[in-house]
Amino acid sequence: MSQKNKQLVGIMNDRNRPQTDDADDAYQHLFDAIVDQRLLPGTKLTEMALVEAFGVGRRMIAAALQRLSWEKLVLFIPNRGAYVAAPDTEEALDVFAARVAIEAGTTEAVARAADPRVMASLRDNIAKEHKLRAQGHVREAIHLSGGFHVKMAQLSGNRVLAEQVRLLVARTSLIVNLFENQTGLAGWHDHHEDLIQHCEAGRVEKAVALMREHIMEIRDGLALDRRRPVSFDMIRVFATT
Amino acid sequence: MSQKNKQLVGIMNDRNRPQTDDADDAYQHLFDAIVDQRLLPGTKLTEMALVEAFGVGRRMIAAALQRLSWEKLVLFIPNRGAYVAAPDTEEALDVFAARVAIEAGTTEAVARAADPRVMASLRDNIAKEHKLRAQGHVREAIHLSGGFHVKMAQLSGNRVLAEQVRLLVARTSLIVNLFENQTGLAGWHDHHEDLIQHCEAGRVEKAVALMREHIMEIRDGLALDRRRPVSFDMIRVFATT
DNA sequence: GTGCGCAAGATTGTGCACAATCCAGTGAGC
DNA sequence: GCTCACTGGATTGTGCACAATCTTGCGCAC
Numbered sequence: 102m103s104q105k106n107k108q109l110v111g112i113m114n115d116r117n118r119p120q121t122d123d124a125d126d127a128y129q130h131l132f133d134a135i136v137d138q139r140l141l142p143g144t145k146l147t148e149m150a151l152v153e154a155f156g157v158g159r160r161m162i163a164a165a166l167q168r169l170s171w172e173k174l175v176l177f178i179p180n181r182g183a184y185v186a187a188p189d190t191e192e193a194l195d196v197f198a199a200r201v202a203i204e205a206g207t208t209e210a211v212a213r214a215a216d217p218r219v220m221a222s223l224r225d226n227i228a229k230e231h232k233l234r235a236q237g238h239v240r241e242a243i244h245l246s247g248g249f250h251v252k253m254a255q256l257s258g259n260r261v262l263a264e265q266v267r268l269l270v271a272r273t274s275l276i277v278n279l280f281e282n283q284t285g286l287a288g289w290h291d292h293h294e295d296l297i298q299h300c301e302a303g304r305v306e307k308a309v310a311l312m313r314e315h316i317m318e319i320r321d322g323l324a325l326d327r328r329r330p331v332s333f334d335m336i337r338v339f340a341t342t
Numbered sequence: 343m344s345q346k347n348k349q350l351v352g353i354m355n356d357r358n359r360p361q362t363d364d365a366d367d368a369y370q371h372l373f374d375a376i377v378d379q380r381l382l383p384g385t386k387l388t389e390m391a392l393v394e395a396f397g398v399g400r401r402m403i404a405a406a407l408q409r410l411s412w413e414k415l416v417l418f419i420p421n422r423g424a425y426v427a428a429p430d431t432e433e434a435l436d437v438f439a440a441r442v443a444i445e446a447g448t449t450e451a452v453a454r455a456a457d458p459r460v461m462a463s464l465r466d467n468i469a470k471e472h473k474l475r476a477q478g479h480v481r482e483a484i485h486l487s488g489g490f491h492v493k494m495a496q497l498s499g500n501r502v503l504a505e506q507v508r509l510l511v512a513r514t515s516l517i518v519n520l521f522e523n524q525t526g527l528a529g530w531h532d533h534h535e536d537l538i539q540h541c542e543a544g545r546v547e548k549a550v551a552l553m554r555e556h557i558m559e560i561r562d563g564l565a566l567d568r569r570r571p572v573s574f575d576m577i578r579v580f581a582t583t
Numbered sequence: 584g585t586g587c588g589c590a591a592g593a594t595t596g597t598g599c600a601c602a603a604t605c606c607a608g609t610g611a612g613c
Numbered sequence: 614g615c616t617c618a619c620t621g622g623a624t625t626g627t628g629c630a631c632a633a634t635c636t637t638g639c640g641c642a643c
Contacts, residue, residue: 148595158627163595164408171409180595180634192501199502202447206439260433261440265506389625399597404625421604421625 127155128165135174135185136274137244142187143331146175172268174275186275190325193276197320200269203262204250204316205309210257212300212308219256220301226252227293247274249293273319279331280323292318368396369406376415376426377515378485383428384572387416413509415516427516431566434517438561441510444503445491445557446550451498453541453549460497461542467493468534488515490534514560520572521564533559 131151134140151162170177176186188196211219230245247270254266292315299308372392375381392403411418417427429437452460471486488511495507533556540549 147593149593159595160627164405167405168408168412171412181636182595195500195502198447198451198500199444199506202444202450202503203440205446206443209443210439259436259439261436261510262443265440269502388623390623400625401597422606423625 125161125165127151127157127161128168130155131165131169132174132271135169136247136271137240138274138278140185142185142275142279144185146183146185148182172271174268174271186272187279187328187331188272188276189328190280192272193280193323193325194320196269196272196276197316200250200266200273200316201313203265203269204254204312207254207257207259207262207266208296208300208309208312209305210259211253212303212305214258215300215303216256217301220297222256223249223252223293223297227291227297230293243274243277246293247271277319277323279329280325280327281329282322282324366402366406368392368398368402369409371396372406372410373415373512376410377488377512378481379515379519381426383426383516383520385426387424387426389423413512415509415512427513428520428569428572429513429517430569431521433513434521434564434566435561437510437513437517438557441491441507441514441557442554444506444510445495445553448495448498448500448503448507449537449541449550449553450546451500452494453544453546455499456541456544457497458542461538463497464490464493464534464538468532468538471534484515484518487534488512518560518564520570521566521568522570523563523565 131140131146140146146166148159148162148166151166152159155162166175166177166183169175170183173188173192174186175183177183226245226249230242230249233245234242250270251263251267254263257263292311296308296311296315299311372381372387381387387407389400389403389407392407393400396403407416407418407424410416411424414429414433415427416424418424467486467490471483471490474486475483491511492504492508495504498504533552537549537552537556540552
């Protein structure tokens with residue numbers, strides 16, 4: 102096994118064992134790895150390495166990569182393989198605009214229903230995030246922060262929108278990694294908590310407006326005019342795109 | 343070649359020859375066939391039949407079917423094959439709710455820009471639709487009617503939303519086929535023309551509101567509480583879902 | 584030292600054959 | 614007549630091997 106393969110095996114191993122019985126959870130593992138930023142934009146995803154890492158047939162790996170490619174989470178170049186996607190500025194703007202539209206829909210649904218159990222579930226998510234953030238686990242906190250949006254979409258009851266939010270949050274993770282500003286999140290305030298309060302009180306308009314602002318604030322916290330320099334072997338990859 | 347295979351070949355042939363050079367336009371052909379209702383919900387899509395129809399390898403066909411399955415346009419049952427999807431009531435409601443949210447976003451973008459060339463392009467689409475409808479080509483008119491929404495999404499400039507509208511319009515085609523009311527579209531009025539006028543005049547709020555109403559009107563024109571009886575061989579297929 | 588060409592190795596793409604599973608038709612038993 | 618088990622055919626799933634393509638490293642000419 103080559104050195105590069107060992108590396109990929111390690112990345113996949115550190116969460117749960119890749120000794121998978123099910124078929125296409127190779128997809129889920131790769132998806133999670135991208136969302137958690139264990140796989141960074143531009144890294145090459147060699148089929149054979151993933152075969153060794155997951156212990157499933159090459160067909161399954163190829164299918165998972167193709168699906169991720171259709172979902173714009175990996176870039177697929179014929180005869181050259183799959184690479185973790187590196188969205189450009191235009192794509193980033195589209196993603197945020199789409200999130201504004203779609204999550205306005207999920208927020209409206211949640212605020213209208215105002216189910217107490219749903220609210221409790223969301224609060225639970227926030228509490229965990231605060232705890233992790235206080236403990237300095239930044240990556241896990243980011244993961245849960247995205248998870249809040251996904252959970253909200255799921256609780257809206259609309260599976261179509263929930264699936265889209267899931268994908269858009271994942272793409273946002275890539276975007277944040279590539280465009281994040283050096284100056285951290287200075288005036289950061291927890292919109293999620295306010296959002297839930299609006300939903301509980303049935304202030305639908307307020308909740309929707311806050312969600313839109315919240316997403317746009319994430320966008321404006323980035324330096325979208327300047328993508329982070331990509332690591333060396335990506336230059337050739339994404340130059341030819 | 344079996345009789346069933348000949349049938350599928352025929353369906354695929356009547357538009358453009360399947361002698362395809364490109365790889366995954368098998369996907370596009372199947373997609374169009376579903377949108378145009380040449381392939382009706384529940385019909386089985388046998389791999390070998392499609393291989394003969396398109397003249398591409400089985401791998402490409404399998405990939406196309408898998409993609410359509412992820413897009414919820416076909417139902418994929420392991421070891422049993424792929425069938426054109428037959429959405430149920432819940433899924434139909436989700437699709438319409440998602441369209442309301444997403445197309446509100448595309449409409450807002452188009453209305454804000456109010457680009458004259460964009461408007462002309464949309465009007466061209468409407469004119470063609472009217473012409474076809476006057477000539478009694480109902481299916482082509484329906485196709486263009488859906489195409490209006492897709493075109494509007496593309497012209498909004500947001501590729502993420504445009505892609506979603508493309509898929510949701512396709513699913514709507516299946517839904518309309520399954521739930522359409524016997525009593526036609528009685529009080530049918532052309533919202534598309536009004537929509538463009540609002541956009542041209544820069545009445546963003548009006549345009550968005552009309553789009554939302556328009557989609558909900560399509561939904562309410564259906565009998566969503568009663569799905570059309572599916573043809574015989576589907577009973578077994580979708581009963582086990 | 585730099586650029587070019589070539590060859591060896593590595594990686595992806597694809598057809599083929601066989602295994603696993605499902606489906607339809609038949610016939611025995613009640 | 615009806616139900617159930619069985620068998621032959623058809624369809625899908627998968628590993629394997631080879632072809633096509635790309636990458637990398639080396640050597641040579643300038």
